[in-house]
Structures are given as C-alpha cells and as structure tokens.
Amino acid sequence: MDNKENNSSLQEKHLLEKSPKDMTHEELVKIATLYQEEKRKSESGNKQNKKKKKKKEQVIDWSTQTYRHIALKIAYLGFNYQGLSKQLHTPNTIEHHLFEALKTLKLIEHEDNCEFTKCGRTDKGVSALGQVVSFNCRYNPKKNDYVRLINSLLPDDIRVLAWCPVSKDFDARFGCLQRTYKYYFIRQNLNIEKMKQAAAHFVGEHDFRNFCKINEEVTNFRRRILSMEIIKSDLLHQQHGNDEYFEIYEIVVCGTSFLWHQVRCMTAILFLIGEGKEEPSVIPELLDIEKYKARPVYHIASEFPLVLYDCVFEDLKWIHTNDMISSQADLTNHFYEMWRSSSLKSTMYNIFYQAANNTLVDNSNTFGKDLNTNVDSNTEDATRKYTTVKKAVKAMKPIQRGPKYVKLLERPRAFSLEECVESSKKKRKQ
Numbered sequence: 001m002d003n004k005e006n007n008s009s010l011q012e013k014h015l016l017e018k019s020p021k022d023m024t025h026e027e028l029v030k031i032a033t034l035y036q037e038e039k040r041k042s043e044s045g046n047k048q049n050k051k052k053k054k055k056k057e058q059v060i061d062w063s064t065q066t067y068r069h070i071a072l073k074i075a076y077l078g079f080n081y082q083g084l085s086k087q088l089h090t091p092n093t094i095e096h097h098l099f100e101a102l103k104t105l106k107l108i109e110h111e112d113n114c115e116f117t118k119c120g121r122t123d124k125g126v127s128a129l130g131q132v133v134s135f136n137c138r139y140n141p142k143k144n145d146y147v148r149l150i151n152s153l154l155p156d157d158i159r160v161l162a163w164c165p166v167s168k169d170f171d172a173r174f175g176c177l178q179r180t181y182k183y184y185f186i187r188q189n190l191n192i193e194k195m196k197q198a199a200a201h202f203v204g205e206h207d208f209r210n211f212c213k214i215n216e217e218v219t220n221f222r223r224r225i226l227s228m229e230i231i232k233s234d235l236l237h238q239q240h241g242n243d244e245y246f247e248i249y250e251i252v253v254c255g256t257s258f259l260w261h262q263v264r265c266m267t268a269i270l271f272l273i274g275e276g277k278e279e280p281s282v283i284p285e286l287l288d289i290e291k292y293k294a295r296p297v298y299h300i301a302s303e304f305p306l307v308l309y310d311c312v313f314e315d316l317k318w319i320h321t322n323d324m325i326s327s328q329a330d331l332t333n334h335f336y337e338m339w340r341s342s343s344l345k346s347t348m349y350n351i352f353y354q355a356a357n358n359t360l361v362d363n364s365n366t367f368g369k370d371l372n373t374n375v376d377s378n379t380e381d382a383t384r385k386y387t388t389v390k391k392a393v394k395a396m397k398p399i400q401r402g403p404k405y406v407k408l409l410e411r412p413r414a415f416s417l418e419e420c421v422e423s424s425k426k427k428r429k430q
Helices: 002-017 025-053 094-104 146-151 192-200 262-274 282-287 324-373 379-395 417-429
Strands: 067-076 127-138 158-165 178-186 204-207 222-232 248-255 306-312
Touching: 067 094, 067 146, 094 127, 094 146, 094 158, 146 158, 158 324, 178 262, 192 222, 192 262, 222 262, 248 262, 262 282, 262 306
Parallel strands: 127 306
Antiparallel strands: 067 127, 067 158, 178 248, 178 306, 204 222, 222 248
C-alpha cells in the first residue's frame, strides 16, 4: 500500500514539473483534478480551524457582578445623526451606537438598567466636543482601558476622549456647573459690532421663553447666561487670504443650563441684527414677557455649525487611557484624517465657487461695456439690471428677490406657553 502511494506521489511530482505545452490531454485533466482536490482539502481545513477558534459566547450572571459608576467625555460630529438621544423609530443616533458598543463589551446589560445620564441633549445635526455621560459599568480589571475598547467599536465620527470614576450619586445632567456652546459662522456682510452690542443683552438671568422652542412640560423658563462673546476665530480659510468677507467668527455662549433650541434662537436674532434688519434693542423687548407673552414667528439658525464645546464639573479627573501618549496620538491621527478628507472636499467646493464667481464678474464687465456702446430704448432697464449684478458681485451673495421684510415685533406670534399647555390637555382628552 505504501509503495503504491509513493509511486503515485512520484508520478504527480513528475507531472507537476512538466510544462503545460508538453502535457497530453489526459495529463492536463489529471492536473486539474489534483488542483480541485487540494482546494477542497484547504477549504475543509479552514472551516475546521474556524470552528476550533470560535469561542462560546460569554454568559454573564449580571446579578453577581461588581459595578462602578463612571463618566465618559465624548466628541461627535452630529451631521449624519438624528441627535444624541436614543429614539424608537431610528437607530441613527449617538446613544444607539454608544449603547451597542457597551453591550458588545459586556460593560452594561441594557441601557434601561444602567442609570445612564447625559449632560446636554444635542439635537439632530448638532455636534459636541465636551459631551459627558455617566452610567453603572460592570467592573472587569482586564477591561478598564475604556477609551481604546469603546472607540474600537464606534463609528469614525463618534469618539470617547476620556473616562473618570465617579460617585454613585453622580448625575451628568444636574452635576454640571456650566456649559459652553460655540456657533461658527462666516462674517460676510454682517455688522459684528452691532451683534456684540446685542449679545450683551442676553447676559444675566432672564426668562427666555421667546428665545426657545416651547415644551409644555417645562414650567420654568428662567436661565442664567454667564457670558456671550462674538470673536474672530483663528480658523480663517487660507484659500481666501485676508478677505474679511470670509473670516470665520464664533458666538461663544456660556450658561448654567439651556432651553430647547435656545442657542439657535438667540443666534438667529443676532444674525437679523447683523444684517441690519433689526436693532439690538429688540432683545430686551422680547425678554419682557409681560409685554410679549409669546415669541414672534421666525426661523431659528441652522443646526450644523453648533457645537456643545465644553461641560464643566467639580473635581473630575479625566483619564485618557492607560497609555496617555499613545492614546492622544491615536485620536490626533484619527481626527487629522477626517479633517484632511473634509478639507479636500472644501477645496473642491471653493474651486467651483471661484469659477462661478469669476464667470459672473466677467459677464457683468462685458455687460457694462455693452451698455456704453449699445444705447437703445431699453437703456434704463438694462442699467438697472447691470447695477443689480454689480451689487451681487460686490456682496458675494446670490441675487435674492422676496417679500418685504417684516420687523420681529410686528409679526404674528407663535403659541404662548399657556396655549401650548391647553392644546396638550385637549389632545389627551380626545
């Protein structure tokens, strides 16, 4: 038997050494058969290895586990998400991805029984650099490098920056001393000095019901704004040189707590003042709830330039990772790659913008020459159109035509708090 196998092996070896050109049809068929057999053996071996490597899922008796309360500092870009908080109708939230990572790592059994709290509830599209959450975590000394472990299971635009052990009664929402939001915008033709004058009216404790979205479950609309500044950012895009029109500014607002959409509502009014449509004095008028019990109808500012920048707590000592230098390098490289990709897209947008703008300028100049050489009965109308184009080029804005602007204090009012509560009661009775 051994001799037959040895002879067969020698024949196969001799066959494999031959060139395909020198093989007969029968020998080529035999080679193909040998390759098929080897492939089957290889696939069978891989399947067996996978079965051996596959471990049984860890079964945990959660009632016997040791727990500790920890806080996480989280950063995320909110552009692609439906907000921070978990929602029934969509998995596309920050919390959903965080909970899935924590459950996969067996750090929590379920989000509903881990005493989870969060500092700020950011809405759809809003980002955060200093969001803080806390929860009861299963203690495992072999799995305490929370930054690395959790980040390995999160999407690229959600990252844990640090963690910290906290007391059992720690609450990320009510334990926060102050929150800072930043809203980024491009200067364009806004009057920054007037916006600064207006922002000063927000500082202090006021009833902000006319600067938020009414939630009938809230009864106290008084909030304290500690500071509100409008400053030029150092993020000026180099592609536009020193052109003031393209300077990036930040509205930096610091307060103890905020109402629903409060920062975006305040920002919207500041923009109207910066555009010259309103005066700074409109803010103290709207803060007078005896005079104006409901806010005028107006569009709030866009969500995507808004960032929950920082949340301040007492005596929290953040731990970045077991290997701090390596962890910070990982985070830096991660965000750099995201910035690089986004910057390239921004450059492409800029190229398209510059091309369109140059075409507009060239056409307006040609149109101006035509006006000087071809005077006809429509000269007055042509001159008016040319002037409009020149103004649009100068302002770097699209030509806009719309209804006449209506002052805030002359506009229809949204529902007051009392009306919202009454409407809610009627719906519950139906």
